[in-house]
Amino acid sequence: MERDSGTHPDGDHGRQPAEHLRAVPVAPFGLLPRRHRTIAGSGQRHPCGSDSGSRTPARPAGVIVSKVRVIFFDAAGTLFHVKGSVGENYVSYAEKYGFKRTSESLAAVKEAFKRAFHEAPPPVFAVSDPSEIKQCERLWWFDIVHNVFYRVGMFERFDDYFEEVFHAFDGPERWRLYPETMGILKELKERGFELGIISNFDTRLFNVLRGLGIADLFDTVTISSLAHAAKPAPGIFRLALEKHAVDPDEAVHVGDSLRDDVEGARQAGLSGILIAREATKSTEVNPQIAPAPTIHTLEELPQLVARIT
Incomplete structure (x- = not known):
């Protein structure tokens, strides 16, 4: 899950995991x-x-x-950049869980995301274990997405929805x-x-x-x-x-x-x-x-x- 162009908290820290990208031998x-x-x-x-x-x-x-x-x-x-917009992606996935898509609801989700993202604390966590870092990242995003739909209208099976939309941004498709x-x-x-x-x-x-x-x-x-x-x-x-x-x-x-x-x-x-x-x-x-x-x-x-x- 990522911000729209120009709104992502976009940054990085400390010891890198094995997947850390290198183009030359690592010293x-x-x-x-x-x-x-x-x-x-x-x-x-x-x-x-x-x-x-x-x-x-x-x-x-x-x-x-x-x-x-x-x-x-x-x-x-x-x-x-995100394919489409973050708001459009959120709504597209939410429709499968009963969220009603209208021009008004789409605009509301886009605005709610901007606010929730802006209000979120920096994505910096007091853990070093790779698995714990990934869990903290997931919870950080859960709070943001939950905040979005708390503002515009919650729906059932939100946890399932979040897992689907979170993993949708874990690769090049979006x-x-x-x-x-x-x-x-x-x-x-x-x-x-x-x-x-x-x-x-x-x-x-x-x-x-x-x-x-x-x-x-x-x-x-x-x-x-x-x-x-x-x-x-x-x-x-x-x-x-x-x-x-x-x-x-x-x-x-x-x-x-x-x-x-x-x-x-x-x-x-x-x-x-x-x-x-x-x-x-x-x-x-x-x-x-x-x-x-x-x-x-x-x-x-x-x-x-x-x-x-």
């Missing part, structure tokens, strides 16, 4: 070995595999090369990649950038990434329920940086939330980039958050990153 504590580091933007391996000396190859005078080595992405609303996602990720990898995800999504994200065919394009995935911190808290960003053994100014984070992604990244020392796929998002203003570099599609990202020096 102790989840760090990328120095020998696997690349010269960002060139696709070349660093000749010495260490931080001694220059991090970039010699280049002609006047040629500017971005110092960005790692690009982090939010998940839902940035790389992929999700769609944005048209440019696959191509841009491959282009960035070919240019030598390390790629990671920082999301408040739960552990179902691993199945979603595999099902959508983009799992192998990411070197690391950091989610809030495993990291014991959720965006916009700096801790989840710092953990992701540690996995790549880079400084904050060598990384950028791209996401669709001005607060969680842009300001959260900034507080951890990274450059934050807002992706405003909807016209309304590009006009969002928060007087407490400074204006952010903004793109409307991931196709604009390579050129923007190249200007970060």
Whole structure:
């Protein structure tokens, strides 16, 4: 179960389970070995595999090369989106349990979900055992979905309904990649950038990434329920940086939330980039958050990153 584009608590934490996605051999504590580091933007391996000396190859005078080595992405609303909307999916499954679908009830469910999701606490849990984490994630979502239908009208066999709709989002069937996602990720990898995800999504994200065919394009995935911190808290960003053994100014984070992604990244020392796929998002203003570099599609990202020096 996931938020609509631009509304998911999307983040990650701590020790990763066996299903944690890696594209290179794993070093102790989840760090990328120095020998696997690349010269960002060139696709070349660093000749010495260490931080001694220059991090970039010699280049002609006047040629500017971005110092960005790692690009982090939010998940839902940035790389992929719910097929239809969360509200439409909830209602479609609820109809089988006697819920009456009308234009009014659909609108009510959509609004109730926005409120319930916004009011939910961060998906951070005081457990470390993988099975306990999954149970906490399930209960976290149960409270949200129950809150939705408590507001708009409860029905019998709600527990059965919840199990069905919860598992419906545990895979690619309810999700769609944005048209440019696959191509841009491959282009960035070919240019030598390390790629990671920082999301408040739960552990179902691993199945979603595999099902959508983009799992192998990411070197690391950091989610809030495993990291014991959720965006916009700096801790989840710092953990992701540690996995790549880079400084904050060598990384950028791209996401669709001005607060969680842009300001959260900034507080951890990274450059934050807002992706405003909807016209309304590009006009969002928060007087407490400074204006952010903004793109409307991931196709604009390579050129923007190249200007970060």
